[in-house]
């Protein structure tokens with residue numbers, strides 16, 4: 598039997614519709630959710646993502662300020678920009694597009710963002726709150742994965758979730774969110790010995806490796822839920838994930854495509870975080 602294809606595009610559209618309605622109700626109370634996106638340098642993929650973030654904000658009636666700087670921007674200058682945004686009452690969310698040029702220390706930049714405006718959920722305060730299950734802005738891609746599982750009624754409780762990848766923005770938080778949903782979580786990474794022995798035990802397999810068609814049907818357990826966070830180019834220059842999608846279709850129970858799976862959820866969750874931040878400013882939520 599062929600796996601059910603998890604449609605991230607349709608799910609993100611549905612979420613964005615609901616977000617748009619909440620934005621309207623906030624706007625009628627005089628608050629326009631505002632997101633500031635800081636982009637440094639000329640990474641083409643970053644430009645595309647930032648453009649999509651701005652377009653999505655505007656389509657939902659949110660304010661979006663794009664602050665663009667050359668590759669040569671100094672770290673101190675960037676920290677000053679963030680300081681200004683921290684103090685701006687009309688900006689509810691601040692996002693610095695990653696990756697940053699090598700001469701800028703990513704951690705110092707994330708640390709400079711006021712946790713109340715950290716809509717990426719990357720600040721150590723947000724990460725700490727997420728891990729102990731307190732209210733926090735959840736990182737957008739891992740949160741998007743959880744929303745997709747919910748949309749398809751896939752309950753992680755009691756399941757063995759194997760996460761391949763230990764980045765701070767995807768792998769680590771994805772595992773933590775699955776743990777909070779009562780999954781038993783195993784992390785695998787570039788130094789894992791015998792990767793396939795772990796992946797074959799996964800009821801839910803999350804791949805955030807960044808290598809085109811890295812996983813095939815031999816890596817998965819029959820009936821597994823396969824979530825592909827990879828964003829790679831194949832030999833013909835086409836966008837593809839870490840998973841050989843066609844190969845796993847007749848073995849998995851659910852699988853996310855690339856494009857159209859986890860990716861679109863990232864921007865939807867960013868919109869939700871920005872809206873939540875603006876809603877927190879309402880008198881009754883203070």
Ligand SMILES: Nc1nc2c(c(=O)[nH]1)N[C@@H](CN(C=O)c1ccc(C(=O)N[C@@H](CCC(=O)O)C(=O)O)cc1)CN2
Nearest residue numbers: 646692693694695696717737856857858860861863864
């Ligand atoms: N500050 C941040 N930087 C980065 C993040 C992030 O969450 N915060 N994540 C990624 C890039 N990213 C958003 O910034 C992102 C990546 C991919 C997609 C997406 O919708 N992908 C589409 C395909 C798009 C295409 O055709 O190229 C899909 O999978 O269908 C959205 C956002 C790194 N940086």
